[in-house]
Structure formats: structure tokens, C-alpha cells
Amino acid sequence: MSNKFQILLINGPNLNLLGTRETKIYGTETLPQIIKKIKNIGQRLNADLYDFQSNAEHKIVEKIHESKKNKIQFILINPGAFAHTSVSIRDALLAIQIPFFEIHISNIFSRENFRSHSWISDISNGIISGFGPDGYTWALHTAIKILSK
Numbered sequence: 001m002s003n004k005f006q007i008l009l010i011n012g013p014n015l016n017l018l019g020t021r022e023t024k025i026y027g028t029e030t031l032p033q034i035i036k037k038i039k040n041i042g043q044r045l046n047a048d049l050y051d052f053q054s055n056a057e058h059k060i061v062e063k064i065h066e067s068k069k070n071k072i073q074f075i076l077i078n079p080g081a082f083a084h085t086s087v088s089i090r091d092a093l094l095a096i097q098i099p100f101f102e103i104h105i106s107n108i109f110s111r112e113n114f115r116s117h118s119w120i121s122d123i124s125n126g127i128i129s130g131f132g133p134d135g136y137t138w139a140l141h142t143a144i145k146i147l148s149k
Contacts, residue, residue, distance in 0.1 A: 004048045005147045007140065009035070010052040010060055012080030018146055019104075023088040025106050029133045037133075037141050045144045055145040074138065074143040075100035078096045083108070083118040098116045099146070103127040 001048065011031060014021060015081050019030035034106035035051045042049035052063045067075060075098055083090055083102065093100060102120055107130025120124070124143065 004046050005042075005074070005144060006070070006072050007042065007047050007074045007076065007143055008063070008067050008070075009038070009049055009050050009051045009136070010063060010075060010077040010079075010080060011051070012060060012082045013055040015075070015078060015080050016053055016055070027132050034133045034136055040135050041137060041140055042144075045141070047144050047147075049140070057082055057088060061092045063090050064096060067098055067106070069094045070103070072098055073147055074098065076103060076121070076139045076143060077101070078103040078105070078136075079118075079120060083120060084118070087119055090123065092124060094121060099125045099143075101125055101143060102127045102129075103135045103139050105132055105135060106130060 015031055018026055018034070019028055031053060039049045039051070054060050054063070060079075064075070075093070077100055078087065079089060079102065084106070100119065102124040108118065111130065127137050132140065
């Protein structure tokens with residue numbers, strides 16, 4: 001670890017299919033392209049960005065648990081469908097007490113009713129929903145701004 005800000009990006013289920021998955025909703029940019037772009041931004045803004053994607057809920061919970069010992073200072077999480085179903089991810093985020101932003105590429109409030117409820121929104125430091133892949137960039141910029149104060 002360096003003197004840079006330590007930020008963890010977590011992406012949940014099906015986000016590994018970005019670029020080909022429902023492109024009218026999620027666009028054509030792939031997850032590796034998004035990660036490359038925001039890692040470059042992080043480097044310019046004095047941040048090390050670590051990324052993790054899993055389709056398995058327990059692996060995301062374990063990564064959240066590890067973030068405390070890995071001295072992560074901020075988490076950016078796109079929980080995907082787990083936002084609407086996972087109390088265990090919520091409990092893990094509460095347990096580690098690291099600030100985090102919840103990110104969604106699509107506007108979860110303009111889609112099916114079940115998507116409008118997230119188990120982590122009320123405990124997050126902020127939510128970015130509906131701005132496509134730009135939401136990752138905005139979340140990163142804002143996290144760094146908060147950590148810089």
C-alpha cells in the first residue's frame with residue numbers, strides 16, 4: 001500500500017456481461033473498459049483503485065470483510081440485483097464501517113417496481129443511479145473529494 005487513497009470497487013452479478021447485456025439499458029461499454037478508465041482517473045487523483053466482480057453473494061461479503069484489514073478507505077459498489085435481495089451485503093457493509101457509494105448504471109427507480117428498493121441505499125453515503133458508466137467516474141471523484149478533506 002502507498003500513501004495514496006485506498007478505494008475498492010465492487011461489482012455484483014451479471015456486470016461481467018456489460019457491453020453485450022441488454023445494451024439499450026446498460027450500454028455497450030464493457031466492465032474492463034469502465035475499470036480501466038476509472039483506474040486511470042484514480043491514479044491521476046492520488047488513489048489506488050482495487051476492483052472486484054463476482055456473481056456470488058458470499059464472495060462479495062468476504063471481499064467487504066477483507067477491506068478493513070486491507071486499509072480500504074472508501075468503497076464504490078454496484079451491487080447489481082443484490083441491491084434488491086441481499087441483507088448479508090448490507091450487514092457486511094454495516095460491520096466494517098467504511099464509507100461507501102451505491103452505484104447503478106440504470107435508473108432503478110424507473111424500472112420494475114422490485115428494483116426501486118435497495119437494502120443498502122439507506123446506509124450508503126450516496127447513491128448514483130441512471131447515469132450509465134459515468135456514475136462510476138462521478139462516484140470516484142466524489143469519494144476522493146471526501147477523502148481529501
